[in-house]
Amino acid sequence: MPLADSALDSHSLRIVQALAEHGSITAAARALGYSQPAVSQQLKRLELRVGLALVERVGRGVRLTEAGRLLARHARTVTGALNAAAGDLAELQGLRAGLVRVAAFPSASATIVPRLLADLGRRLPGLSITYVEAEPPEAVALVRENRVDLAITFSYPGDLVDPHRDSAEGLSVTTLGRDEVLLVVPAGHRFGDAESIDLGDLAGERWIGGCPRCRGHLLELCERRGFVPDISYETDNVAAVFGMVGAGIGVAVLPTLAIDSVGARSGVLIRPTRPGEYRTLHAVTADGAIGVPALGETLRALASLTVSAR
C-alpha cells in the first residue's frame, strides 16, 4: 500500500507538527503530554519508515529538515481534517445524546455543582448530566481522554504545576472567576477583631495544611511574607480543618468554596488576608467540543453562576 498507509499516520504527523510549533523535542513532548524520549523515539521510528531524515541536530537541539518541514505542513491539513471530523461527530453526539459529563473538585461539589445542576434542570429538562468528583489534574486528564466533557478546575497564581499539563494544547480553557482565599482562625484569636489579617502577623502560629495544592500555595504566600509556616497537620477534609482550628490547634487558609461547602461553623472566625488572595476557577473542555449545543448551554449556565458567586 502507499506510503500513507504504512508509514504515515496521523499520530506521527501530530508529533512532527508539535515539533515544528514548539521548536524542540522537549517542548513538543510537554505540549503533547509525552516524555521527551517518547517523542524522540517516535521521530526515529518515523524516519526509518519513510526512509528520510526528518530532524537534524543543531547544537544541543534539533531542527526539521526539508522533509520534516514538508510533513509538518501536511500535518496541519491532516489534523485539521481530523478535528473537523471530531467536531462534526461531537455535534452529532451532543444533539443526539443531550448529555454533558462534568467533573469538578470536592469543594465545588457542594457549592457550584448543585446550583449548576439545579439551574440546568429547570431550563433544559431533557439534558442529562453526569458528575464525577476529581481534582484538577485528574479532571483535565478525563477531558483529554474524552471521558468527561467539562472539567471545573482551579489554579493559584504562580502554580508551578499547571493542571492543564503545561499547555492547553487540545483544550479550551475559560476563566470562570475568582475564589477568594480566606484565613480561618480560632474564635477569640488575638487578631480576631481585625477586619483583615496580614499573613506576616501569623508567622509564629501553627498551621493546618489543606490539600497538596492549597498547601503549596500556603507555602508560597508565607514565603512572600518572609517566613516558613509551621505546618502541624495536613488534611484534605475541610470539616476537619474547621474542627482543628476551632480546637485551637492552629490556623489555616481555605478558599471560599471550601468554606461554603461545609457551611458556617462555631468556634472559628473567618477573615480576608491583607492583601487579598485568590485562586482562579476555570472551565476546561476539549477543543471543538464547545460546538456541541448541550455543552455550550452548560458552559453559559456555569459562567453566569460563577459571575454571581464573585
Next chain:
Amino acid sequence: MPLADSALDSHSLRIVQALAEHGSITAAARALGYSQPAVSQQLKRLELRVGLALVERVGRGVRLTEAGRLLARHARTVTGALNAAAGDLAELQGLRAGLVRVAAFPSASATIVPRLLADLGRRLPGLSITYVEAEPPEAVALVRENRVDLAITFSYPGDLVDPHRDSAEGLSVTTLGRDEVLLVVPAGHRFGDAESIDLGDLAGERWIGGCPRCRGHLLELCERRGFVPDISYETDNVAAVFGMVGAGIGVAVLPTLAIDSVGARSGVLIRPTRPGEYRTLHAVTADGAIGVPALGETLRALASLTVSAR
C-alpha cells in the same frame, strides 16, 4: 485533548472509509489486507472511543450509521491529505535518493531485469537500482510494505488467487505485455514437425509440472481441452524441466521468459500451443509513487523493453 487526538486516528478512519467503499466488513478487510475479525474489532473499539454507533446490523451484513457515514466522508479528506503528504515525500525521496528498488520473479531475473538494468545504467548513470527476486505475491507484499518501489509480476487468465490481493487498493498496476506460454516436447516427438500443437493431442502424455502457479494454469488449460494431465514430476527449476523433457520423461508448458532464461537446449523442441496461450506481465507500484522521477523513468524503460519483447 480533543476527540481527534484521542479517539480519531487515520488508521481508524481508513477502516471506516473501506467499509463505506466495499459495503461489508469482509470486503473491507480484504481490501485492506486484514482478516475480517480485525476490522470488526477495530470498528468496535472506535465505537467505544467515540461513544457512538458507527455500524448497525442489517440482515447478515452491516451498514454505516449516520455517524459512520459522517466519518467516512471525513476519512476521504484525511486519507487524501496523507496521500498528498506521501506523494510529496516520495517525490522528495526520489529526487534525493535516485534509488529504485525492484523485485521480480525468477525467470525475469535472467531476461527482463538484466536488460532493464543495462538500459537504465546507460541512460541514467546516477540512478541506483536494487533488485530482489520474489514470486508475485511476495513481490506485491514488498511494495505494500514500502520495501520495494516496483514489482514485476505475472498473472494467468482466470487466476483464482490474485497476486495483488483481490484488490489493487493502494497499488498502481500497469500491464507490461504478454508472455507466450509454449510447449516443450522431446526432439523426435510425434508432433514435433507440427508448426503448433493442440494441447488435446497430448492428453495421454506424462507432464512435468512447473512452479505452483504454472501448474495451476496447466491444470486449467488441460481441463479446457477435456482431460486431466498426468503430472509425473514437479519442479520450479526450468533447466531441470528441459533436462527431463530432453530425457523423454514427459512434456511441459513453459512461459517464453522461463525458456529464454536458461537459453536454447538440445534434445527438445519448442512449439506454440493451438490456440495460443499467454500470461500477462504487470508492473506494480504504490499509488502516488509514480510521481517520483526515478521510478517514472524506470517504468518507462521497463514498458519499452517489454513492448519490444512481445
Next chain:
DNA sequence: TAGAAACCATAACCCAGCGTTATCCTTGAG
C-alpha cells in the same frame, strides 16, 4: 424445507509498537 454459503461477533492468544524511567553525552550559557 433443508442444507450450504456468506457475513458477523466473540474469545483466546501472541507480539510489536509505544509509552515509561534511568542514564549518559553534547552543547551552550554564565
Next chain:
DNA sequence: CTCAAGGATAACGCTGGGTTATGGTTTCTA
C-alpha cells in the same frame, strides 16, 4: 569551569491490534 538544557539510547512493561478458531444468524439455492 560548572551547571543546566536538550537529545539519544537502553531496558522494561503494557496494551492495542493483529491472528486463528468457532459459533450464530441470515439468506440463497436446490
